[in-house]
Amino acid sequence: xxxxxxxxPKRSGERxxxxxxxxxxxxxxxxxxxxxxxWVPDVVHEAVRDLVRARETAGDDLRRKRQQLLxxxxxxxxxxxxxxxxxxxxxxWLARQSFEHMAQQIVFQEKIDxxxxxxxxxxxxxxxxxxxVPTWSMARVVExxxxxxxxxxxxxxxxxxxxxxxxxxxxxxxxxxxxxLVPGERSTGDTVRRSSLTLAGNRRARRxxxxxxxxxxxxxxxxxxxxLRLEGLPKAVRDIAWKAQIRLCTRYRRLNAxxxxxxxxxxxxxxxxAAFLWAIGREVAPS
Numbered sequence: 001x002x003x004x005x006x007x008x009p010k011r012s013g014e015r016x017x018x019x020x021x022x023x024x025x026x027x028x029x030x031x032x033x034x035x036x037x038x039w040v041p042d043v044v045h046e047a048v049r050d051l052v053r054a055r056e057t058a059g060d061d062l063r064r065k066r067q068q069l070l071x072x073x074x075x076x077x078x079x080x081x082x083x084x085x086x087x088x089x090x091x092x093w094l095a096r097q098s099f100e101h102m103a104q105q106i107v108f109q110e111k112i113d114x115x116x117x118x119x120x121x122x123x124x125x126x127x128x129x130x131x132x133v134p135t136w137s138m139a140r141v142v143e144x145x146x147x148x149x150x151x152x153x154x155x156x157x158x159x160x161x162x163x164x165x166x167x168x169x170x171x172x173x174x175x176x177x178x179x180x181l182v183p184g185e186r187s188t189g190d191t192v193r194r195s196s197l198t199l200a201g202n203r204r205a206r207r208x209x210x211x212x213x214x215x216x217x218x219x220x221x222x223x224x225x226x227x228l229r230l231e232g233l234p235k236a237v238r239d240i241a242w243k244a245q246i247r248l249c250t251r252y253r254r255l256n257a258x259x260x261x262x263x264x265x266x267x268x269x270x271x272x273x274a275a276f277l278w279a280i281g282r283e284v285a286p287s
Contacts, residue, residue, distance in 0.1 A: 007036040039168055048136055049161040055125040056158075056204065062118040069111040073097070076104070126154075133157055137286045141165075144284040145277055146229040147241035149220075149248075150212030159277060162205040166281035175278050179206045181271040197267060206270070213248075213269035217256075220249040236283045244276035 009029060029035050041049065066086065073079070078097060082089050094112065099105045130153070133139055138160045145156035169175040176182050180201035183194045199206070222230070222242075230238055248269050255265040 001030075001035070002038045002040055003035045004038050009034055039164055041164060044136065045138070045161070045164065048132065048138075048157075051125070051129060051132065052158055052161040053204070055122070055129060055154075058118065058122045058125050062115065062122055065111065065115045065118050069108075069115060072107065072111060129154075129157060138165075139287070140284050141281060141286055143229075144233060144237045144280050147226075147233050147237050147280065148212075148273065148276060149226060149241070149245045150215035150273070151277070152212070155208045155212045158208040159205050162202045165286055166278045167285070169278060172275035172278045175274050176271050178202065179209065179271075179274055181206060181209070181267060181274060209270040209273055210266055213266045213273055216245070216248040216252045216269050216273075218249070220245045234283060237280050240276060240279050240283070244273070248272060248276075 003026075008026075026035070070085065076099070080090055080093050082093060084090065097108065099108060133142060133153075136142075142153070142156045142160050145151050145159060146153060151159070163175070163178075166175060169178065173182070177198070178201045180197060180199040180203070182198060183196065184198045186193045186195070230241070251272065252265055252269055255268060256262070260268075
């Protein structure tokens with residue numbers, strides 16, 4: 001059994017630490033059921049998780065390089081007003097930019113080349129993920145997760161790689177707490193004090209769910225892309241996904257109408273989305 005060191009109960013007054021005392025303490029805590037076990041991934045799962053995290057690093061690197069270029073243009077008064085950035089029209093606008101001094105033109109071109117290199121790296125990692133995931137033991141679970149609205153291939157892979165088999169959680173609240181999507185609380189007596197989210201969990205899976213939760217601000221419907229992902233999935237999984245879409249879309253509108261701030265609403269949707277993903281993970285087991 002592997003236990004979480006940060007969750008081992010400790011006495012504040014302990015000033016002596018030896019191997020013998022530690023062993024006796026661990027034995028007593030284990031007998032009392034006070035130790036929290038840690039799930040240990042196998043070699044293949046850890047390899048896929050490394051690839052997923054490498055893809056995340058590549059995405060962050062691309063965003064930083066794009067922001068650096070935009071900041072450079074803003075510093076020289078070059079502001080694009082034709083809509084969103086990094087569209088085809090925006091790239092054509094970038095190609096028309098020129099600077100009087102040769103040094104500035106070199107800096108501009110170097111930043112453009114760096115963005116293109118980072119984009120190619122990101123595309124290569126995406127292709128590798130789509131090639132390797134079908135041979136993974138969690139491939140069926142990843143396909144089932146994509147029945148949820150907002151759970152694209154990347155979101156499903158991130159959630160499966162970071163969380164593993166959700167059947168290790170007995171209840172959805174345990175998964176919510178593991179993701180750090182539950183509010184903190186400091187209550188005593190009749191006083192109940194709840195604070196912001198604990199954020200004490202896997203930040204990568206939490207961020208993927210929060211990004212996916214934004215899709216529930218639109219009315220419930222099955223788009224063409226979602227319909228293609230639903231093909232071949234068990235009926236129980238499709239029923240859970242549709243029930244989740246109806247509930248979460250309704251809940252988003254109700255919380256928004258109540259005057260809640262958008263980040264608070266999205267966090268609540270992401271918390272419930274984790275519960276529905278837990279239900280889907282109980283229906284489809286890894287191969």
